[in-house]
Amino acid sequence: MIIAVDCGRSHVKVMTEKKTFSFPSKISTWRKRNFRQELEGDIELIYNDRCWFIGKLAEREGEFTRQAMQDTKVVDETLLLTLAAIHLAEGAGRIQLIMGLPIQNYNEGERVALRKLLEGMHEVSINGEMRKFQIERVYITIEGGSAFFTSPRMGLVRIVDVGAKTTNYATFKDKVFIDRDSGTLPIGWETVSESNVEEMANHIAGTVSKKWQAKDMVMLIGGVASKVEPHLQEHFPYAFTLDDPQMANVRGFFEVGRAMVKCNSK
Numbered sequence: 001m002i003i004a005v006d007c008g009r010s011h012v013k014v015m016t017e018k019k020t021f022s023f024p025s026k027i028s029t030w031r032k033r034n035f036r037q038e039l040e041g042d043i044e045l046i047y048n049d050r051c052w053f054i055g056k057l058a059e060r061e062g063e064f065t066r067q068a069m070q071d072t073k074v075v076d077e078t079l080l081l082t083l084a085a086i087h088l089a090e091g092a093g094r095i096q097l098i099m100g101l102p103i104q105n106y107n108e109g110e111r112v113a114l115r116k117l118l119e120g121m122h123e124v125s126i127n128g129e130m131r132k133f134q135i136e137r138v139y140i141t142i143e144g145g146s147a148f149f150t151s152p153r154m155g156l157v158r159i160v161d162v163g164a165k166t167t168n169y170a171t172f173k174d175k176v177f178i179d180r181d182s183g184t185l186p187i188g189w190e191t192v193s194e195s196n197v198e199e200m201a202n203h204i205a206g207t208v209s210k211k212w213q214a215k216d217m218v219m220l221i222g223g224v225a226s227k228v229e230p231h232l233q234e235h236f237p238y239a240f241t242l243d244d245p246q247m248a249n250v251r252g253f254f255e256v257g258r259a260m261v262k263c264n265s266k
Contacts, residue, residue, distance in 0.1 A: 002016065002017070002254070004254035005098070005253070006249045007073065007100075009163060010024070010067070010164035010190060011025055011246070013246065013249065015250045015254045023055035023085075026058040026059050027080055027081065028065040028066065031063055042055075043057055043084055045084050045126050047080065047083060053065075074114050074117055078114075078118075083124045084126065086131075091133045095133050095136060097137070098140075099118070100142060102168055104183060106142050111140050114138060115138045119138055122134070137264075141253060144160075144182075144249070145170035146249060147219065147242065147252040148175075149255040149256055155217075157172045157217055158181075158236075160208070160220050160239075162221075162225060165191050166186060166187070167185040168184050169182060169208050180211075185204065187200065200228065201231035201235075202231070214235065217240075220232065221248035222248075225246075226241045
């Protein structure tokens with residue numbers, strides 16, 4: 001079974017052949033509630049004999065609710081959120097998992113560490129339902145750039161992916177990734193002290209304009225893409241928001257992963 005998981009700092013996005021969904025990237029330790037409300041989307045997870053609230057339940061009832069904002073994604077939060085995603089996707093048996101890393105973190109050390117964190121046999125219970133599965137292999141691609149493969153095209157294509165912690169920018173020329181004109185900015189819509197979309201767009205444009213030109217076509221993805229669009233269009237008139245921009249990365253992960261799995265099986 002192929003499952004793509006975009007373990008974002010704000011939301012976890014998930015895609016399989018049969019379903020696509022998301023939930024907040026929030027975690028807290030479990031606590032006993034005097035009055036329980038079973039609401040749609042609540043996730044009580046048990047893994048390795050420890051209990052957790054995940055997503056909306058963590059936001060609503062957690063005492064020490066947290067989200068991963070570390071520079072690396074090789075952290076316990078990534079493991080727990082990914083296991084929750086696989087369980088909710090009805091994962092069973094052998095899983096081929098596709099994940100992403102920020103462009104600046106796409107190095108051998110980070111990829112090896114992420115695979116070590118995730119690969120292997122897991123037993124996970126959510127809301128009383130136990131699932132056992134093996135993450136047989138983790139395929140890793142780049143955040144932001146992978147969205148290109150949801151609607152690949154010839155010519156020069158730029159991508160801006162404004163995330164909660166970082167902003168990835170990527171370039172493709174005739175369907176080939178151009179690393180020289182791609183990278184990651186250490187700024188996101190949850191890491192600024194004051195939410196100012198216009199200033200964020202100006203900051204992004206000021207950085208990428210060192211190599212990009214105003215006439216370039218720029219695809220915008222991420223949860224705040226539509227808010228950034230009018231301000232970025234002042235610098236790049238041909239900038240546009242991709243359909244369902246928050247799910248663009250995970251759709252790209254799935255397409256890239258499906259090709260990787262097919263190639264690996266030959």
